[in-house]
Amino acid sequence: MTTTTTTTAGGVKVVKPTVASYINDYWGRVRGGDLGTLPAILGLIVLSLIFGIARDTFFSGLNFANLFNQSAQVVFIAMGLIFVLLLGEIDLSAGFASGVCGAVVAILLTNHGWDWYTAIPVALITGIIIGFVLGFLVAKLGIPSFVVTLAAFLAFQGVLLVLLGGGTNISTRNEFFNALNNNNLSVTWSWILAILAVVGYAGVQFNQMRSRAKRNLVTDPLGIVLMRIGGLAVLLLVATAILTQERAINPAINSLKGVPIVVPIIGFFLVLWTFVLGRTSYGRHVYAVGGNTEAARRAGIPVDRIRISVFVIGSFMAAIGGIMAVSRASSVDPNTGGSNILLYSVGAAVIGGTSLFGGKGKVINAVIGGAVIAVIDNGMTLMGFNSGTKFIVTGLILLVAASVDALARRRAAATGNR
Amino acid sequence: MAATPLLELSGINKGFGPVQVLHDVGLSVYPGEVTALVGDNGAGKSTLVKCISGIYQIDSGTVTFEGNQVAIHSPSDASGLGIEVVYQDLALCDNLDVVQNMFLGREKKRGIVLDEPTMEQMAGDALASLSVRTLKSLRQLVASLSGGQRQTVAIAKAVLWNSKIVILDEPTAALGVAQTAQVLELVRRLADNGLGVVLISHNMNDVFAVSDRIAALYLGRMAAQVKTTDVTHSQVVELITGGRSGNIGLPPEKPADFGGDVVDITPGGDK
Numbered sequence: 001m002t003t004t005t006t007t008t009a010g011g012v013k014v015v016k017p018t019v020a021s022y023i024n025d026y027w028g029r030v031r032g033g034d035l036g037t038l039p040a041i042l043g044l045i046v047l048s049l050i051f052g053i054a055r056d057t058f059f060s061g062l063n064f065a066n067l068f069n070q071s072a073q074v075v076f077i078a079m080g081l082i083f084v085l086l087l088g089e090i091d092l093s094a095g096f097a098s099g100v101c102g103a104v105v106a107i108l109l110t111n112h113g114w115d116w117y118t119a120i121p122v123a124l125i126t127g128i129i130i131g132f133v134l135g136f137l138v139a140k141l142g143i144p145s146f147v148v149t150l151a152a153f154l155a156f157q158g159v160l161l162v163l164l165g166g167g168t169n170i171s172t173r174n175e176f177f178n179a180l181n182n183n184n185l186s187v188t189w190s191w192i193l194a195i196l197a198v199v200g201y202a203g204v205q206f207n208q209m210r211s212r213a214k215r216n217l218v219t220d221p222l223g224i225v226l227m228r229i230g231g232l233a234v235l236l237l238v239a240t241a242i243l244t245q246e247r248a249i250n251p252a253i254n255s256l257k258g259v260p261i262v263v264p265i266i267g268f269f270l271v272l273w274t275f276v277l278g279r280t281s282y283g284r285h286v287y288a289v290g291g292n293t294e295a296a297r298r299a300g301i302p303v304d305r306i307r308i309s310v311f312v313i314g315s316f317m318a319a320i321g322g323i324m325a326v327s328r329a330s331s332v333d334p335n336t337g338g339s340n341i342l343l344y345s346v347g348a349a350v351i352g353g354t355s356l357f358g359g360k361g362k363v364i365n366a367v368i369g370g371a372v373i374a375v376i377d378n379g380m381t382l383m384g385f386n387s388g389t390k391f392i393v394t395g396l397i398l399l400v401a402a403s404v405d406a407l408a409r410r411r412a413a414a415t416g417n418r
Numbered sequence: 419m420a421a422t423p424l425l426e427l428s429g430i431n432k433g434f435g436p437v438q439v440l441h442d443v444g445l446s447v448y449p450g451e452v453t454a455l456v457g458d459n460g461a462g463k464s465t466l467v468k469c470i471s472g473i474y475q476i477d478s479g480t481v482t483f484e485g486n487q488v489a490i491h492s493p494s495d496a497s498g499l500g501i502e503v504v505y506q507d508l509a510l511c512d513n514l515d516v517v518q519n520m521f522l523g524r525e526k527k528r529g530i531v532l533d534e535p536t537m538e539q540m541a542g543d544a545l546a547s548l549s550v551r552t553l554k555s556l557r558q559l560v561a562s563l564s565g566g567q568r569q570t571v572a573i574a575k576a577v578l579w580n581s582k583i584v585i586l587d588e589p590t591a592a593l594g595v596a597q598t599a600q601v602l603e604l605v606r607r608l609a610d611n612g613l614g615v616v617l618i619s620h621n622m623n624d625v626f627a628v629s630d631r632i633a634a635l636y637l638g639r640m641a642a643q644v645k646t647t648d649v650t651h652s653q654v655v656e657l658i659t660g661g662r663s664g665n666i667g668l669p670p671e672k673p674a675d676f677g678g679d680v681v682d683i684t685p686g687g688d689k
Contacts, residue, residue, distance in 0.1 A: 287514060288511045291512055298509045300497075412561070
């Protein structure tokens with residue numbers, strides 16, 4: 001392999017990266033404690049293989065589609081939690097906040113006869129208000145977020161009970177609303193969206209390369225860029241191919257095929273928040289406050305406003321999670337967003353590679369971590385384990401993820417990567 | 419060198435409640451020169467710097483910048499004038515890379531999207547203008563940099579914004595011998611590029627190595643502001659520890675000691 005040097009911005013001589021050196025660098029970073037999503041992806045593959053071997057049904061199209069619907073609530077809440085975790089804060093109330101917002105939407109739809117396009121926005125605004133109050137208490141009064149959200153955790157549980165009149169179950173009958181996390185896209189739309197996603201990703205990647213090359217800046221090697229695009233293309237197209245197969249047990253009665261509607265919704269928020277975190281100054285400031293609050297303050301970043309905003313995003317995403325949960329069950333009950341939902345969401349973010357210490361994490365972590373959680377939950381159910389065992393295993397895996405985070409951090413400190 | 423100071427402070431008073439920290443302090447910073455600000459712990463160096471950078475408000479006194487009297491009420495006023503402070507604890511974010519840190523809080527944007535290529539290029543140019551060649555990549559995380567490299571990034575950040583005055587708070591305090599030399603060279607280069615540099619330091623070797631003028635604070639008073647070539651090592655030490663040395667420094671009859679219980683001696687009496 002020949003190494004060519006190039007002169008980049010300001011005349012700094014650098015080695016032009018080749019595919020080999022890029023992979024080498026990546027491996028170096030991993031060894032240095034910057035693990036990213038690697039453990040989660042490996043875990044996902046290993047767990048899928050174990051469950052797949054143990055139960056044939058695990059790899060069936062029906063179960064594959066189910067995974068998305070089952071994990072939607074956790075993934076949405078985890079996406080919002082990533083913003084909170086990036087500041088080194090925590091939102092323990094996200095689960096019940098999603099329950100409250102879900103109850104709001106169900107009450108408006110069923111008890112007041114509103115339509116989905118008015119009920120959903122009200123639920124989302126409820127989420128935003130909840131987030132603002134939490135963020136205000138943390139940022140302006142200086143109460144630790146652990147305490148604020150622990151109090152809110154209890155209070156929202158009560159709010160949910162009050163809203164539901166002490167434990168009744170409200171079912172939703174709005175067709176559009178119930179379709180959100182139950183129905184599938186048509187086969188045509190499934191393919192169109194999958195191809196659009198791949199083309200869009202390729203466009204962004206090439207555009208980035210072009211604009212850097214134009215200014216003589218170091219670009220990622222073409223081979224790596226093509227590998228990324230190819231990887232995404234294979235993943236999306238294979239998944240689409242599986243999901244567009246007939247997966248109903250009795251197709252004559254009720255045909256089931258197409259990508260679940262919730263998938264493009266997850267995709268939309270994944271792209272949106274990734275863009276916000278990676279490409280806007282707001283996102284940069286979130287990382288800065290999470291990395292070194294004092295430095296951020298001196299750089300003129302409005303730290304308090306950033307702190308409030310992450311809680312707003314956190315609760316907003318929790319509201320979406322709540323809407324998805326209610327849509328999935330077509331009803332809301334006092335335990336919507338309760339029991340293991342919050343821990344699964346925090347777990348998803350941490351397993352995906354977001355640090356509990358702040359400053360490190362990406363929105364994709366929520367999706368990958370959420371997938372790991374969903375696979376564990378789903379796989380163990382298929383294998384006939386009871387809830388008790390499932391909780392124990394999920395708890396252990398969350399501990400493992402947190403240990404990986406802490407150990408990686410220590411290793412990173414030793415190698416000077418963090 | 420240049421006859422007119424870039425920044426001139428005169429009669430600066432600053433107190434916190436009953437404690438008067440700065441008494442009638444004057445300071446001149448000249449373009450193209452390194453002015454070393456020395457003084458013992460508690461002499462008021464940091465307070466003076468915070469007054470210049472807008473973190474504290476002065477109680478009375480005048481600040482003249484490029485011949486015009488100005489009022490600095492906030493850090494953004496100071497950076498608007500072209501005054502940048504490189505803090506002792508650096509104020510860099512470990513989890514961001516070099517370019518991201520240099521543009522923190524002042525990101526270049528195209529629409530709402532960050533303009534990374536432009537930022538990377540500008541950061542590279544700023545580092546190149548300081549002849550910095552020690553960085554492996556501009557996209558390196560600051561966490562992976564050595565102390566000297568971090569200091570370099572912090573200083574280059576100040577240069578990036580076309581600052582006219584750079585104030586460095588103990589830039590070599592935590593550095594080894596080689597890195598100290600590197601940073602001092604950088605400080606010298608800043609001044610040679612025409613900037614006014616204020617170097618706060620405890621280290622006499624550093625002060626004599628790079629500074630053109632020395633301003634010594636003693637218990638909140640400016641004991642003397644002298645040319646480095648006019649004084650000796652021991653004279654500066656005397657100025658720092660006693661406020662006077664021979665015929666330079668504070669006049670002996672003035673009650674220089676404001677410590678302890680004699681707080682009733684007000685600065686108004688000095689005028």
